[in-house]
Amino acid sequence: MSAGVDAYVRSTALMGTVVSMQVIGHCATDTERVARDAAVDRAFEWCREIEACCSRFDPTSEVSRLLHHVGEAVPASPMLFGALRFALALAQETGGAFDPTIGHLMEARGDNIAYRTRAIVNTAADASHETNWRDVHVDADAKTVTLLKPLMLDLGAVAKGLAVDLAMRELRDYTNFAIDAGGDLYLGGTNAMRAPWVVGIRHPREVDALIQTLHVSNVAVCTSGDYERRLSSNAPPDEHHIIDPRSRTTASASISATVIASSAMVADALATAAFVIGGRDGIALLEQHSVDGLIISKSLERFATRGLSRYVGAVAS
Numbered sequence: 001m002s003a004g005v006d007a008y009v010r011s012t013a014l015m016g017t018v019v020s021m022q023v024i025g026h027c028a029t030d031t032e033r034v035a036r037d038a039a040v041d042r043a044f045e046w047c048r049e050i051e052a053c054c055s056r057f058d059p060t061s062e063v064s065r066l067l068h069h070v071g072e073a074v075p076a077s078p079m080l081f082g083a084l085r086f087a088l089a090l091a092q093e094t095g096g097a098f099d100p101t102i103g104h105l106m107e108a109r110g111d112n113i114a115y116r117t118r119a120i121v122n123t124a125a126d127a128s129h130e131t132n133w134r135d136v137h138v139d140a141d142a143k144t145v146t147l148l149k150p151l152m153l154d155l156g157a158v159a160k161g162l163a164v165d166l167a168m169r170e171l172r173d174y175t176n177f178a179i180d181a182g183g184d185l186y187l188g189g190t191n192a193m194r195a196p197w198v199v200g201i202r203h204p205r206e207v208d209a210l211i212q213t214l215h216v217s218n219v220a221v222c223t224s225g226d227y228e229r230r231l232s233s234n235a236p237p238d239e240h241h242i243i244d245p246r247s248r249t250t251a252s253a254s255i256s257a258t259v260i261a262s263s264a265m266v267a268d269a270l271a272t273a274a275f276v277i278g279g280r281d282g283i284a285l286l287e288q289h290s291v292d293g294l295i296i297s298k299s300l301e302r303f304a305t306r307g308l309s310r311y312v313g314a315v316a317s
C-alpha cells in the first residue's frame with residue numbers, strides 16, 4: 001500500500017453552505033506554504049464575490065439592485081453576465097424547465113430567509129407574479145442586462161458552480177486538489193492516496209447510505225437532491241427547493257440528479273435542469289451537452305448516460 005501525501009484543508013460558511021478547499025502535497029518551505037495559503041485565500045474570495053454579486057437574499061447584491069432599474073439596460077459584471085447568459089440559454093433550450101427568473105416564486109414558497117442574518121427577505125411587493133426567462137434580455141456586445149418586467153433573478157442553480165470554477169482556476173497549478181461547495185464539487189488530479197478522487201452520491205431515501213460511487217479526476221461533479229430542503233419549516237413536507245417553473249410547483253419527476261462535466265457551472269445548472277425534466281428526457285439533455293450523469297426517479301429507478309460507466313465504482317446495495 002502506498003503512503004499518503006499531506007493534505008491542507010480549509011472550510012468556511014459561504015453562499016448558504018459550507019465551502020471546503022483541500023490542496024494535496026507537501027510544502028517544503030515557508031515560501032511555498034505562504035503561496036499555497038494565498039491561493040486558497042483567493043479561491044475563497046471568489047466565493048465571497050459571487051455571493052455579493054448573485055445573492056437574492058442581499059438587497060445590496062448586483063442581482064437585487066437590478067430590480068431598481070426595470071426597463072433599463074444595466075452594465076453587468078462579468079460574473080453576473082456569464083452566469084445569466086448561460087442560465088437564459090438553458091431556459092430557452094429546456095422550454096422553461098430551467099428558469100433563472102423564479103426568485104419571487106421561491107420567496108413566496110418559503111425560501112426567504114437570509115442564512116447569514118436570519119432576516120426574512122420580502123421583495124414580493126416589487127415583483128410581478130407571472131414572469132419567466134423571456135422577461136430578461138442580455139446584450140452580448142454591450143454586456144448589459146435588462147429586466148423587461150419587475151422580477152427577482154434566482155441564480156441558485158448556477159452561482160455555486162461558477163464560484164467553484166473560479167476557485168478552481170486559483171488552485172489548478174497545484175494539480176491535486178478538491179473544492180466542495182455544499183455538494184458542488186471540483187476534483188483536480190488525485191487524492192492524498194495518489195488515487196482518483198472517490199465521490200459518493202448520497203442515497204436519496206436512506207440515511208448514511210450511498211446510491212453510487214464515482215471515481216473521478218479533473219472534473220466537476222454536482223448533485224441536486226430533493227433531500228436538500230431549504231424551505232421554511234412551515235412548508236408542506238413534500239415540498240423542496242427545486243421547482244418546475246412550468247407548473248410553478250415542486251419538481252416531482254426525480255429525487256436526485258448528478259452531473260459530471262469539465263465546468264462546475266455547467267454541471268450545477270444541468271443537474272438542476274435534469275432533475276426537473278427527469279428520466280430519459282433528462283438524460284437526453286445531458287447527452288446533448290456531452291456530459292455524463294445519473295438521475296434517480298421517485299420510484300428509485302436509475303437513468304444514466306452512456307458514458308457514466310467509466311466513472312462507476314461499486315454500486316451500494
Ligand code: AMP
Nearest residue numbers: 097098099100156157224241242243272
Ligand atoms: P441545486 O441545488 O443546484 O439544484 O439548485 C437549486 C436552487 O436553484 C434552488 O435553491 C433555487 O435557487 C434554484 N432553482 C430551483 N428550481 C429551479 C429551476 N427550475 N430552474 C432554475 N433554478 C432553479
Ligand code: MG
Nearest residue numbers: 157268269272
Ligand atoms: Mg444545480
